[in-house]
Amino acid sequence: MTVETISSILSGPGDGGAGGHPTRRRRRRSGTLIAGAVIVGIVLLAAAFAPLVATHDPIVQDLTAGLQPPSAAHWLGTDQLGRDIWSRIVYAARTDLRVGVLAVATPAVLGIALGLLAGYFGGWTDRIASYLVDTNLAFPFYVIVLAMVTLLGTGEGAIYLTFALVAWVNYTRVVGVVTAGFARENWVLAARGGGLGHVRVMVRHVLPNALPQIVVLVVNDIVFVILAVVTLSYLGLGIQPPTPDWGGMISDGQAFLTSRPWISLAPGAALFVTAVGFSLLADGIADVLRDER
Known part of the structure; x- marks a missing residue:
C-alpha cells in the first residue's frame, strides 16, 4: 500500500487527499468571500441586537447635549437635537437592512417567475416579457422611483410598492436568458418526454440550476x-x-459638515462599509459558484 493510498484513506471520501477538494481549497482561500461574510455578519448582528449594542435611546432628544463631539458618553458624538449618533447608526442599520431585504423580495419573486415563463416557453410569452422589460428600461431607474414615490407618498409602504413595480427587470432578464439556454438541454427534453408537467420541470429542474x-x-x-x-x-x-x-442622518448633518463633520461622516461610513461588505460577499459567492460549475 503506497503513501498516496494511505493518505487518500485517512482524508476520507470526497476530500481530495491531504490537500482537500480543490473547490474547498479555493473556498477557504477566498479572501473576498470571507471578508464579505465577516463584514455583513457584523452589520447583521449589530442590527439584530440593536437594543444591546446601542448606548442610548435613538429617538430621545436632549437639546442641552446637542452637537457634542465624540466622547466616552457619546462614542460618535451627538446631533443637533442631542441624540446619540452611535445609537442612531445601529438602529438605522436595522431599518435600512430590513427595508433593503423586504424591498428586494417581491420584485425578485415576480421577476424570477416571469423570466422562467419567458425563457421556458419562448414565443409570445418571451415577446411580452421583452416588451415589458424594454418599456421599463426606457426610463432611468431613479426617475421612475422618484415619480412613483411622489405619487404613492413617503414611508416604507410606498418604498416596497415602488420597488415591486420597477426592480423586477434584472431578474426577468437574467433568469429568462438562463432558462432559455436550459430549455434546449437534453435533460429538460428528457423530463418533458418522461411525462413531467411544465410547472414541475421549471420548478424542480430548471430553477435549481x-x-x-x-x-x-x-x-x-x-x-x-x-x-x-x-x-x-x-x-x-x-x-x-x-x-x-x-x-x-446624512441629510441632518449636512448643515454642520464643516464644523461638526461626524454627524454626516459617521452614518456615511456605516453605509460605505455595509455596501462594500455586500459587494464582496456577492463577488465571493460568484467566484465559488463559478469554480463549482
Whole structure:
C-alpha cells in the first residue's frame, strides 16, 4: 500500500487527499468571500441586537447635549437635537437592512417567475416579457422611483410598492436568458418526454440550476436597494423621522459638515462599509459558484 493510498484513506471520501477538494481549497482561500461574510455578519448582528449594542435611546432628544463631539458618553458624538449618533447608526442599520431585504423580495419573486415563463416557453410569452422589460428600461431607474414615490407618498409602504413595480427587470432578464439556454438541454427534453408537467420541470429542474445566478443577483440587488433607499431618505422621500435612517442622518448633518463633520461622516461610513461588505460577499459567492460549475 503506497503513501498516496494511505493518505487518500485517512482524508476520507470526497476530500481530495491531504490537500482537500480543490473547490474547498479555493473556498477557504477566498479572501473576498470571507471578508464579505465577516463584514455583513457584523452589520447583521449589530442590527439584530440593536437594543444591546446601542448606548442610548435613538429617538430621545436632549437639546442641552446637542452637537457634542465624540466622547466616552457619546462614542460618535451627538446631533443637533442631542441624540446619540452611535445609537442612531445601529438602529438605522436595522431599518435600512430590513427595508433593503423586504424591498428586494417581491420584485425578485415576480421577476424570477416571469423570466422562467419567458425563457421556458419562448414565443409570445418571451415577446411580452421583452416588451415589458424594454418599456421599463426606457426610463432611468431613479426617475421612475422618484415619480412613483411622489405619487404613492413617503414611508416604507410606498418604498416596497415602488420597488415591486420597477426592480423586477434584472431578474426577468437574467433568469429568462438562463432558462432559455436550459430549455434546449437534453435533460429538460428528457423530463418533458418522461411525462413531467411544465410547472414541475421549471420548478424542480430548471430553477435549481439557475439559483447560482439568482443568489448573486439578489445579494447585489440588496446593496443597490439600500443605496436607493438612503438616497430617497436623504431627499426626504424615504424613511420618515423619527425613525433612524442613514440617509436622513446624512441629510441632518449636512448643515454642520464643516464644523461638526461626524454627524454626516459617521452614518456615511456605516453605509460605505455595509455596501462594500455586500459587494464582496456577492463577488465571493460568484467566484465559488463559478469554480463549482
